[in-house]
Amino acid sequence: MKQRSEKIVERIIQEHKDQKKKKNNESATHEDFVDVLLKFQDRMTLEIFAAGSETSSSAVDWAMAEMIRNRRVMKKAQEEVRQVFNKKGKVDEAGISDLKYLKSVVKETLRLHPSAPLLLPRESINAWAIGRDPKYWTEPESFMPERFVDSNIDFKGNNFEYIPFGAGRRICPGISYGVLNIELPLAFLLYHFDWKLPYGLKHEDLDMTELFGVSVRRKDHLSVIPIAYDDLKINSQEG
């Protein structure tokens, strides 16, 4: 029964799409309810895709850059990830909740580098500046995930000094998905690889210049050399 009704809906959608193609060449266009729904669906899909992709990928980029610059943090986060997933030999979603320190790394990343710094469309609020305000944060310019380890501050907009996802009625509806979309790739990157900078660059000299816009991206692409964990394990067994 379900299959039959799905087929009927699919046929209606296809008919409307075909008609739309035909109508594009004619001046007078008449839209019915299905046409409007199709338009709405396309826009929604696009908007949700846009809202959820660059925000998370820019956070992953900044988290990696901060950890590469702060070797102590990288070591601690990597040890945690490997300790949690070593038995399984691979990273999976189920183990992410055990990554207490990595979760703090993500929080600290979004404090210093909120993906939507001006909380668009609320241009009057600057989450970037609030996250670095010395009234609320000790050593605000330092990357110290420890500040979140035993703290109650979360992403839900209850603490106005920390609002990377906004607050109140229009708070980001994609928080859980967005955060997982940062934590999971980071866990993969830290589990499977060690990271070093090319051309003998010093970690502490890594350029962190920001490029401001709707989002705050790195001005320069992050170029890093991955060293596979499997190779490291083999080398340490041989040596």
Ligand code: HEM
């Ligand atoms: C790191 C990831 C993300 C960050 C930092 C982020 C941040 C934000 C911020 C600051 C807002 C504006 C809140 C306000 O106006 O007060 C927002 C709104 C929104 N976000 Fe996100 N977001 C992220 C991921 C996502 C994902 C994954 C989705 C969807 C799957 C999503 C969907 C939306 C939508 C639909 C709105 C508009 C809500 C409204 O106006 O009622 N976001 N987001």
